[in-house]
Amino acid sequence: MRPADYPPPFDLDEFVAAPGEPEIEVGVLVVGAGPAGLACAVRLGQLLEEAPELAERLGEVPVAVLEKGKQAGSHLLSGAVVNPRSLRRLFKDRVRTDEMPFLGRVEHESVYFLTPKRALRIPAPPTMRNSGNYVASLSQLGRWLADQAEEAGAVILPETTGHKLLLGDGRVRGVQTGDKGRGRNGEELPNFVLGDEVHAKVTVLAEGTQGHLTGIALERFALQGDNPQVWALGVKEVWKVAKPLDSVIHTMGWPLRAGAKYREFGGSFIYPMGEDMITIGMVVGLDYRDVELSVHDVLQELKTHPLVRKLLEGGERVAWGAKTIPEGGFLALPRRLHAPGLLIAGDGAGLVNVPALKGIHYAVESGRLAAEAAFAALQRGEAPGRRGALAGYDEALEQSFVWSDLKQVRNMRPAFGRGFWLGGAMAGAMTASRGNFPPGHASLEHDADQELFRTDRAKSYPVSDGKLTFDKLSSVFLSGNQTRDDARNHLRVRDRVPPEIAELWARMCPAQVYEVGDDAGDGDVHVEVTPSNCVQCGAITAKGGRLTPPEGGSGPEYKLT
């Protein structure tokens, strides 16, 4: 049984429209106020400052950024250890590194292999070394970048989703934003407001993981590469602690199982956030196969390990969140990252280095390069909608360190499909050979194509004690999610599925959105969906459903993640 056999009721055409009369016309429209989109907006501001006649030509709003969260940062979540390289390049002498909102430089680091009771310190693989990098809260970094973008002249439109791609004459003409005030089944409530057509000369999709319009664009313009994208799900918490942690910690092994058949690729990260906070998270590849696996509960289990328990002792959990990570790397990159009138940057393009556990500096770099390509085309007076007018973006990205980094580690992720030990050995050989061994390209399979089975995995999940371990509902509460209950259901899943599929979703979802419902006959069950719990992590899209944009302003309210 595979989740892919139960595809969601989803029609691409619902999210594509022909442009009509614009409500708003902008120069460059960026979708998503994350590191990629905001870096793009900052760079455009810098360039337009030097080119006032072009800025004039672009009209009243040369650069606009759509953001679905309440504000920039509301939906941002990462580890995060940040390589400052791209931010330095973006700001040059305008902002010093010590003025960026980092929570401390990485001084020490350690990697452990865990067994249920023990922690064996192992040497850090070269890809995972972090000296010179900084710990940050991506949510905080996003808010800071938004301030920089606004200072550079960009207009940020929060609580606004990119709902439909506006396509005319074979090119992207802008975006239709999402409606507000619809009821559970799409009906118009008294406070209903229709979305707006925002027209732009260039549209930059920087939507992050599982980008909605990115998915539509990749399919519409046939941009997908040879391999499908694969994802991991990360769930993390932030703790206020009594004693400071002085080192960046990664763990492998327990509570994940090493056997090849389980396909449980992942591990944990534990980072100090200044003197009095620690962040701890668990990341697991969504190609896993056990119906009972729950990343949220595996994280709870991890916290009961003596090594981790000791760090959190006397502390208090102050934040929680979840997000998917595109893990396909180089193999899963789209054929092109541009189309007429369109550029794609950051996580949405899949620019993540899995062995290094990094993507933020690639997001920033790609956002900056997207800005330069858009600016160059507009500067030349060229219609950016012309075929190839934005090709300079792909060329620049292929010349950049983003490309060479990703190429070097391209076969690492698929190797771990063979289990921890063989995968680990192969990863070592790949690193030593700088990506040349084994020769050629490995391949990837859709996460939803994995055959499922069931073990009694869930028996080992700890019962929530409200102090060290927590259930999903209290975690959703802590995420600041206050989505109204009668908001339109933005999650597309089959209503009737075999019980294993329903349970897979129920266990997988860290926010308790799905529950196994009543018997639906023929051995199937109904799937109960509580969309207002959703923190928009995107796992459902990887595993047989489809996340579409919820109402703007809904979802979590991340501040420290």
Place this chain on the structure above:
Amino acid sequence: MKTLVFLEHHEGKLQKDALGVLGKAVSLGGEVEAVLLGEGVEGLATEAGKHGASRVYVADDVLLAAPLPQPRVDALESLVNDGGHDTVLFAATVLSADIAAGLAARLDAGLNWDLTDLVEADGRLVGKRPALGDSVYVDVGWTSEPRLALIRSGTFEATETGGTAEVEKIEPRLQDFSLAARMVEQAHEESEGPSIEDADMIVAGGRGLGGPENFALVEELAKALGGAVAATRAVVDAGWYPYAAQVGQTGKTVSPKLYVAVGISGAIQHKVGMQSSGLIVAINKDPNAPIFEYADLGVVGDLHEIVPQLTELVRARKAA
């Protein structure tokens, strides 16, 4: 400190929350006055006096009969300007939130909203506002006078102190633009018994009831107690009970004297809507349900057996 408390009323009765806010203002000290706007409302001034107002301004005007915000903004604007109040307090409702926002704009004043407490610290008024889903409290203040505040519903309990208020009639001048809106229709949702915000006793049902038909158990007990029926999000979502009865993070916040939770697990999303209830009684078959962590009295058992018997006992006691 000279405080003005806006008293909202419906169907000839003062709103309990507004009286609670009045009581709080009195406890903070200084001169405390109240204002009543409407048609035929003078009689309500006596009750305001019993709750501690030293003076009640009353505007009796047919133009104030409908619960529309703009004419009230006009009335309050001139009252505050003439009376020199440094603080204006509202118990938050749909109407008062509109009025407070309008008044803040007119007076160019600061408005703090969703407050759950007011204290005096170092001679300054400080409001407490819950944030991050009620997990932390933010101290908020004002940089200028008058200071406007909306107090979250169900925050302060009304208590009589037995005073009398001086009644002063006012005749507010209403702006033409304030009369542009008119009330077309007012409709009430049909419900028996008191509304959950006003009820002293609430019996609430959750998914543990097993099905919508079992809400009858909850309704019977509520009727016997003379209380109101509430519901959790899960059962409202499932269509077992109307949204108006939903208690919790995305529903109503209540603080009755007695809250009986029947078949409710008590997730934090529910807790934040009822945690300030006087006595919390939980009936649930799962001894590990989170509600037992904050219930004053917990009964582990089958609600289908316990609730009908409890209803019988209450009836018998009331009859005796």
